[in-house]
Amino acid sequence: MSGAERPPGSPRVVFSARGVGRRYPGVRALEGLDLDGYAGEVLAVCGANGAGKSTFARLLAGQEAPDDGEIRVEGHDGPVVGPADAERAGILLMHQEPLVVDDFSIAENVWLYRLRAGRDVLPWQLARRGDDQETRELLREVGLGDVDPAMPARHLAPGQRQMLALSRATVTPHRVLILDETTASTSEEHFKEIEEMVAAERAAGTAVVFVSHRMPEVFALSDRIAVLRNGELVDVLRTRDTDPGRITTLMIGEAVSALDRPPELPENAGPPALSVRGLHAGSAQDVSFEVGKGEVVGVYGLVGSGRSSVARSVSGQQRPVSGEVEIDGEPTALRSPGAALRRGVVYLTEDRRREGFVADFSNGENLTLSTLGRSSRLGVLRRRRERTRVAELIRRFQVKGGPDVLTSTLSGGNQQKVCLAKWLEADPAVVVLDEPTKGIDVGARLNIYRIIHDLCRENRAVLVVTSEAEEALMLCHRVLVLRDGQVAGEFDTATATTDDLIRTALGGEAA
Structure with a gap:
C-alpha cells in the first residue's frame, strides 16, 4: 500500500502530505513524502534515529515549513506552513520532552493551552480551576488522580510530567493529534491511560499520528504503520498484516539479531565492586x-x-x-x-536533556567534560590533544555528527551515546x-x-x-x-x- 492509498472503506482524509521535503545544512531530513491521515485512525510513524519521523511531526504541526511539497488539512484553507496555520487547522502536537512550566501548579499546566489561546479560561480563573471537579477528573484520566493539583509541577517525576502534558489533549480542541515519542518518558503502568486516551480520540474521529520506536506500543495502538528510512517513506502497512520483525527490518535495512546473554561472571572476582x-x-x-x-x-x-x-x-x-x-x-x-x-563511580541520568549534557556545548565539549584534566596543563586546555581524543570517542561510540556539532541537535540515541561516552571516558x-x-x-x-x-x-x-x-x-x-x-x-x-x-x-x- 502506498502512503497515499486509502485503506478499505475509503475513510475520510483529515490531512494529506504530498511531495514533502525538508533539508538542513548538509542533511536531507525528508524527501518526497506522500502520506495521508484518516479520521478515527491511528497512524504509527516508525524509523531509526535520523529517519525523519520527528521532522515530519514538526512539519505537520507547523513548527517548520517544508522546502518542497505541502501539507493540507480538511476544512483549512491553504497549506500548513506555520504554528498559526496548524492551530487554526486543529493540529495538536504532544512532544517527546513534555512542555511543563515548573513554576506553575499542576492545575495551571492542565489548562495552559486554553489560557494561551484566551479560550474559556482567564488568568483569574486558574485558582478555581485548581480545585474544580473537572480538573481532578482530567488528572485521574491520565493516572495522576492522587497528586495535589495545587502542587508545583517541578515536583513530578519524568513519567508524571509527560502524563500531565498529555492531559491537555482533553481540553484543547483538535482534529489531528500528534504523539511524538510521548511514551518514551512514561512507564509501563501509565500505558493503560494512554491506550484509553487514544481509544477516545479514535472514537471522536481524530486522526492520531503516533511517532514511536517501541514496537509493543506501536502494535497495541496503531491501525497502520508508516516506516521511514534515511528521510524517505519505505512502506505503509496495515498493522494486522505485519509483525515487529518486519517493521524493524524495514527501519534499519537488515534483520536485528537477538542480543546475547550477558557475559559469564568472572571467577574469583574478589569483594563486590x-x-x-x-x-x-x-x-x-x-x-x-x-x-x-x-x-x-x-x-x-x-x-x-x-x-x-x-x-x-x-x-x-x-x-x-x-x-x-x-x-x-x-x-x-x-x-x-x-x-x-x-x-x-559514574551516573547516567534518566533525563538527558535537562541533566545529561550542556545544550550550548558541541559534541567535543560535552564528551570531555568529565576528564578535562587529561587534556589540560596548568589549567590551560590543550586543544590538539582534546580533539584527538574526541575523534576516537566519536568513532568508538558511533556518534553521528562531528566534534563541532551541537549535541542538542542530535537525535535522542546519539545524544545518549554522547552522555554515556562522556562518563566512560573517566574509566x-x-x-x-x-x-x-x-x-x-x-x-x-x-x-x-x-x-x-x-x-x-x-x-x-x-x-x-x-x-x-x-x-x-x-x-x-x-x-x-x-x-x-x-x-x-x-x-x-x-x-x-x-x-x-x-x-x-x-x-x-x-x-
Missing part, C-alpha cells in the same frame, strides 16, 4: 544489595518504588538519610557527584545507568546494550535502573524488584520471566 546496606534515600527504604565485578544488576519497579532514589544515592547525586556504601570492600561516603567520580569501576535506553530507537538501543555488555568484559560493575521488564531480563545477570521503597524480590534472569517481575512489582506472587 559495590555493596549497599540499609539504604534510606528518597522513596527507598532499607535497601541492600551487591554488584560484583563484571556483573550487570537490574533495578526494576513502578513509579514511586524508589528505583531512581537508589541510583542517585549510590552515585553521589543525592545524600542518603542513612545506610552504608562500600566500593571494593571499603566504606565510603559519596556526598557529591565529584566525590563519586573520584572513587570510580569508572562502577557504572550506574538510570533508564539508559529511554527515548531511543531499536538500533541505538541494541548499540547501548552491547556497550553495557562490553563493560562486563572489562570487569566493571554495572547497575541498570529500568522501567521495562523485558529489557531487565535481556540485559542483566540479576534483577532486583522494588516495591514501596523496598526490595520485594530478586531474580536470576536465566530463569525469570517478565510476568515474575511485573507481578512482584505490583504486589502479587511470581508465577
Whole structure:
C-alpha cells in the first residue's frame, strides 16, 4: 500500500502530505513524502534515529515549513506552513520532552493551552480551576488522580510530567493529534491511560499520528504503520498484516539479531565492586544489595518504588538519610557527584536533556567534560590533544555528527551515546545507568546494550535502573524488584520471566 492509498472503506482524509521535503545544512531530513491521515485512525510513524519521523511531526504541526511539497488539512484553507496555520487547522502536537512550566501548579499546566489561546479560561480563573471537579477528573484520566493539583509541577517525576502534558489533549480542541515519542518518558503502568486516551480520540474521529520506536506500543495502538528510512517513506502497512520483525527490518535495512546473554561472571572476582546496606534515600527504604565485578544488576519497579532514589544515592547525586556504601570492600561516603567520580563511580541520568549534557556545548565539549584534566596543563586546555581524543570517542561510540556539532541537535540515541561516552571516558569501576535506553530507537538501543555488555568484559560493575521488564531480563545477570521503597524480590534472569517481575512489582506472587 502506498502512503497515499486509502485503506478499505475509503475513510475520510483529515490531512494529506504530498511531495514533502525538508533539508538542513548538509542533511536531507525528508524527501518526497506522500502520506495521508484518516479520521478515527491511528497512524504509527516508525524509523531509526535520523529517519525523519520527528521532522515530519514538526512539519505537520507547523513548527517548520517544508522546502518542497505541502501539507493540507480538511476544512483549512491553504497549506500548513506555520504554528498559526496548524492551530487554526486543529493540529495538536504532544512532544517527546513534555512542555511543563515548573513554576506553575499542576492545575495551571492542565489548562495552559486554553489560557494561551484566551479560550474559556482567564488568568483569574486558574485558582478555581485548581480545585474544580473537572480538573481532578482530567488528572485521574491520565493516572495522576492522587497528586495535589495545587502542587508545583517541578515536583513530578519524568513519567508524571509527560502524563500531565498529555492531559491537555482533553481540553484543547483538535482534529489531528500528534504523539511524538510521548511514551518514551512514561512507564509501563501509565500505558493503560494512554491506550484509553487514544481509544477516545479514535472514537471522536481524530486522526492520531503516533511517532514511536517501541514496537509493543506501536502494535497495541496503531491501525497502520508508516516506516521511514534515511528521510524517505519505505512502506505503509496495515498493522494486522505485519509483525515487529518486519517493521524493524524495514527501519534499519537488515534483520536485528537477538542480543546475547550477558557475559559469564568472572571467577574469583574478589569483594563486590559495590555493596549497599540499609539504604534510606528518597522513596527507598532499607535497601541492600551487591554488584560484583563484571556483573550487570537490574533495578526494576513502578513509579514511586524508589528505583531512581537508589541510583542517585549510590552515585553521589543525592545524600542518603542513612545506610552504608562500600566500593571494593571499603566504606565510603559519596556526598557529591565529584566525590563519586573520584572513587570510580559514574551516573547516567534518566533525563538527558535537562541533566545529561550542556545544550550550548558541541559534541567535543560535552564528551570531555568529565576528564578535562587529561587534556589540560596548568589549567590551560590543550586543544590538539582534546580533539584527538574526541575523534576516537566519536568513532568508538558511533556518534553521528562531528566534534563541532551541537549535541542538542542530535537525535535522542546519539545524544545518549554522547552522555554515556562522556562518563566512560573517566574509566569508572562502577557504572550506574538510570533508564539508559529511554527515548531511543531499536538500533541505538541494541548499540547501548552491547556497550553495557562490553563493560562486563572489562570487569566493571554495572547497575541498570529500568522501567521495562523485558529489557531487565535481556540485559542483566540479576534483577532486583522494588516495591514501596523496598526490595520485594530478586531474580536470576536465566530463569525469570517478565510476568515474575511485573507481578512482584505490583504486589502479587511470581508465577
